[in-house]
Amino acid sequence: AFVLVLNTGSSSIKYELIDTGSGTRLAVGLVERIGGERGALTHTRAGSEPYEVHRPYPDHDSGLRAALDAFAQAGPDLRRVPLRAVGHRVVHGADRFTGPVLIDDEVIAAIEELSRFAPLHNPANLDGIRVARKAFPGVPQVAVFDTAFHQTLPPHAYTYAVPRAWSEDLGVRRYGFHGTSCAYVSRLAAEVLGKPLEETDLIVLHLGNGASATAIKGGRSVETSMGLTPLEGLVMGTRSGDVDPSLPSYLDSTAGLGVNESHEALMRAGGMLALAGASDMREVWEKADAGDEGALLALDVYCHRIRKYVGAYYAVLGRLDAIVFTAGVGEHDARTRARSLSGLERLGIAVDPARNQAKDERIISPPGSDIAVMVIPTDEEWEIASLALRVLA
Amino acid sequence: AFVLVLNTGSSSIKYELIDTGSGTRLAVGLVERIGGERGALTHTRAGSEPYEVHRPYPDHDSGLRAALDAFAQAGPDLRRVPLRAVGHRVVHGADRFTGPVLIDDEVIAAIEELSRFAPLHNPANLDGIRVARKAFPGVPQVAVFDTAFHQTLPPHAYTYAVPRAWSEDLGVRRYGFHGTSCAYVSRLAAEVLGKPLEETDLIVLHLGNGASATAIKGGRSVETSMGLTPLEGLVMGTRSGDVDPSLPSYLDSTAGLGVNESHEALMRAGGMLALAGASDMREVWEKADAGDEGALLALDVYCHRIRKYVGAYYAVLGRLDAIVFTAGVGEHDARTRARSLSGLERLGIAVDPARNQAKDERIISPPGSDIAVMVIPTDEEWEIASLALRVLA
Ligand SMILES: Nc1ncnc2c1ncn2[C@@H]1O[C@H](COP(=O)(O)OP(=O)(O)O)[C@@H](O)[C@H]1O
Numbered sequence: 063a064f065v066l067v068l069n070t071g072s073s074s075i076k077y078e079l080i081d082t083g084s085g086t087r088l089a090v091g092l093v094e095r096i097g098g099e100r101g102a103l104t105h106t107r108a109g110s111e112p113y114e115v116h117r118p119y120p121d122h123d124s125g126l127r128a129a130l131d132a133f134a135q136a137g138p139d140l141r142r143v144p145l146r147a148v149g150h151r152v153v154h155g156a157d158r159f160t161g162p163v164l165i166d167d168e169v170i171a172a173i174e175e176l177s178r179f180a181p182l183h184n185p186a187n188l189d190g191i192r193v194a195r196k197a198f199p200g201v202p203q204v205a206v207f208d209t210a211f212h213q214t215l216p217p218h219a220y221t222y223a224v225p226r227a228w229s230e231d232l233g234v235r236r237y238g239f240h241g242t243s244c245a246y247v248s249r250l251a252a253e254v255l256g257k258p259l260e261e262t263d264l265i266v267l268h269l270g271n272g273a274s275a276t277a278i279k280g281g282r283s284v285e286t287s288m289g290l291t292p293l294e295g296l297v298m299g300t301r302s303g304d305v306d307p308s309l310p311s312y313l314d315s316t317a318g319l320g321v322n323e324s325h326e327a328l329m330r331a332g333g334m335l336a337l338a339g340a341s342d343m344r345e346v347w348e349k350a351d352a353g354d355e356g357a358l359l360a361l362d363v364y365c366h367r368i369r370k371y372v373g374a375y376y377a378v379l380g381r382l383d384a385i386v387f388t389a390g391v392g393e394h395d396a397r398t399r400a401r402s403l404s405g406l407e408r409l410g411i412a413v414d415p416a417r418n419q420a421k422d423e424r425i426i427s428p429p430g431s432d433i434a435v436m437v438i439p440t441d442e443e444w445e446i447a448s449l450a451l452r453v454l455a
Numbered sequence: 456a457f458v459l460v461l462n463t464g465s466s467s468i469k470y471e472l473i474d475t476g477s478g479t480r481l482a483v484g485l486v487e488r489i490g491g492e493r494g495a496l497t498h499t500r501a502g503s504e505p506y507e508v509h510r511p512y513p514d515h516d517s518g519l520r521a522a523l524d525a526f527a528q529a530g531p532d533l534r535r536v537p538l539r540a541v542g543h544r545v546v547h548g549a550d551r552f553t554g555p556v557l558i559d560d561e562v563i564a565a566i567e568e569l570s571r572f573a574p575l576h577n578p579a580n581l582d583g584i585r586v587a588r589k590a591f592p593g594v595p596q597v598a599v600f601d602t603a604f605h606q607t608l609p610p611h612a613y614t615y616a617v618p619r620a621w622s623e624d625l626g627v628r629r630y631g632f633h634g635t636s637c638a639y640v641s642r643l644a645a646e647v648l649g650k651p652l653e654e655t656d657l658i659v660l661h662l663g664n665g666a667s668a669t670a671i672k673g674g675r676s677v678e679t680s681m682g683l684t685p686l687e688g689l690v691m692g693t694r695s696g697d698v699d700p701s702l703p704s705y706l707d708s709t710a711g712l713g714v715n716e717s718h719e720a721l722m723r724a725g726g727m728l729a730l731a732g733a734s735d736m737r738e739v740w741e742k743a744d745a746g747d748e749g750a751l752l753a754l755d756v757y758c759h760r761i762r763k764y765v766g767a768y769y770a771v772l773g774r775l776d777a778i779v780f781t782a783g784v785g786e787h788d789a790r791t792r793a794r795s796l797s798g799l800e801r802l803g804i805a806v807d808p809a810r811n812q813a814k815d816e817r818i819i820s821p822p823g824s825d826i827a828v829m830v831i832p833t834d835e836e837w838e839i840a841s842l843a844l845r846v847l848a
Pocket residue numbers: 269270271272299341342343344345389390391394395
């Protein structure tokens with residue numbers, strides 16, 4: 063079946079047209095800098111050269127219409143493809159959504175209501191939903207939530223030790239993100255290991271611009287590093303990850319930095335950007351290779367934090383079949399993988415240097431290791447398409 | 456030699472008179488609710504009944520004078536004991552103090568300057584110092600910092616991924632606390648293990664009203680759970696420990712709760728108090744034993760958090776000789792010890808039920824375990840007295 067997957071950010075729309083029958087991606091595209099002056103659309107039909115348009119897109123509506131136009135110009139023409147569903151990535155489903163749902167007015171109202179948890183993301187996701195409903199009036203629209211996979215977290219993992227009024231009235235708890243990616247790679251990891259998912263215990267390290275660690279027991283998320291929002295946990299491209307919870311108050315009282323300013327900085331000016339002056343891991347390594355001290359420290363901090371979460375989640379799981387690296391850094395950055403897991407031989411965890419460097423190697427631990435270390439490319443769009451079809455089945 | 460150890464809090468003075476020569480504690484005392492109407496002093500001379508006075512103490516000065524008076528009344532009389540030093544516990548020494556120091560005006564100014572890191576504690580500590588200087592004009596006064604032991608943390612452990620201006624200009628980094636306790640119990644643990652401290656790798660779990668985990672490699676702190684302030688890390692009596700760093704901003708924007716209010720709540724109305732309705736672990740267990748759901752959850756969260764730090768710090772250390780429980784909960788609460796470390800057999804960590812229940816057992820792991828689990832009563836006052844003498848030597 064043909065599924066259009068939409069990932070609408072505050073200033074961008076990513077899309078993919080997937081044929082789940084043949085397992086192929088017929089076209090992928092990106093509309094960038096929506097609302098800005100230097101808007102750009104890149105649309106790539108499988109096997110063809112990219113089709114590009116450079117002009118401003120004032121809003122998501124015009125952005126999505128441009129994408130439809132790109133389908134018409136560069137193919138495949140959506141008017142001739144029988145779309146079975148449009149699958150939408152939605153960032154925050156809180157504890158309201160434990161799986162994908164068919165979108166109706168009630169669901170839209172709920173996503174809107176949950177915007178307080180993700181004030182930048184959910185409203186953008188909703189824009190995409192509204193525009194797509196108009197553009198494809200007869201096609202079922204499905205929402206797939208980043209948080210849903212983590213709704214299996216046990217109370218001891220999702221509960222913060224904070225006043226009850228905050229948890230009960232304001233929904234303060236750990237939710238977790240990157241769930242769609244975790245679901246996808248954990249299924250594949252079990253396949254590669256040749257074990258039923260229900261008997262497979264994994265730590266998934268999703269290391270992209272955002273980064274998270276998740277402990278998965280028998281296919282169910284039991285602990286994860288992102289929390290109420292995607293700020294907690296590992297060091298990320300521009301996000302700090304864990305800091306002392308006193309920090310906002312300290313900055314307010316010592317430097318007059320308001321809580322919204324400091325939060326903004328932790329989200330957008332923290333992480334590798336703060337330490338290395340670059341959020342893109344390739345750039346960080348370039349600097350480090352040239353001897354830049356900030357970049358060297360940034361890599362140390364980044365890998366140290368991963369190591370801590372690996373140890374923590376091994377303890378949470380009690381036993382472990384594999385550690386799975388995925389997303390941009392996880393899939394491509396052999397040095398970060400090796401460094402994060404170095405010195406863990408006593409825990410039965412090791413990376414084989416040759417396998418780690420090899421292209422397309424799925425298992426990078428030494429032969430015979432009890433705990434496998436794996437690299438599994440994630441595919442959130444594929445997972446969204448599959449989940450969308452499952453909802454309709 | 457005779458050393459008077461003072462631990463001055465915002466509304467209390469704890470004191471001990473220690474004879475380091477004979478290794479005895481000649482008297483211990485507590486002046487409570489200073490500044491309040493129901494002030495109380497309890498002074499216990501070794502081998503005697505407690506001597507109590509109930510009357511208001513308007514300030515630290517009158518509190519300390521009352522303590523001196525108690526020495527005169529109940530003994531030993533400080534006018535006849537040749538005090539070699541007064542040792543002061545000081546909470547925050549930041550990166551200015553890497554060990555104990557003889558107090559002079561410059562040190563006092565520095566402790567004052569560092570009050571921004573510990574606005575409740577450092578000023579109270581300073582009050583104690585000022586009053587003691589007046590009371591014992593000829594006696595050397597030594598400051599012993601909670602943070603000093605952790606000044607060996609490597610940069611990758613103490614660096615938060617936050618804007619550089621914050622770390623460089625505002626001193627934002629991990630400092631760590633409970634250092635005096637860590638130093639004391641790690642030395643004893645190595646002794647019990649019969650290994651040189653320099654070759655001993657430990658995780659110290661200091662579980663008192665405040666609670667922290669510390670990874671100690673060869674006697675040096677290499678990672679610790681408290682951070683810029685004593686709020687980060689484990690769940691504590693009234694402190695939340697780790698939460699999503701977005702929480703203050705979330706509370707501000709969704710509930711209009713200012714950053715200072717929410718910080719106050721995380722410090723004083725979080726932790727076990729928030730979850731179980733009691734900050735004292737004995738009370739929490741009473742409630743849990745009576746089936747109270749909040750208390751049961753609180754214990755789950757408390758132990759789960761410890762388990763995560765144990766796994767994380769094992770990974771940080773790469774090898775491990777022992778896990779050491781200390782402070783009120785760590786020394787006395789066998790069930791919390793057992794529960795925190797249950798299910799870690801694959802990591803080589805286990806608690807022997809009989810040994811764990813036995814009184815005064817130092818090693819509570821099963822015989823022959825590679826990784827020992829230990830209970831070592833801490834003695835911060837003894838450590839402060841020893842350090843004070845070392846400074847004078
Ligand atoms: N070869 C590579 N080496 C190191 N890092 C890489 C490499 N390729 C991509 N990355 C990093 O992956 C990150 C983006 O990951 P990705 O999963 O695409 O992001 P997102 O979280 O936005 O989906 C960037 O930091 C990028 O530098």
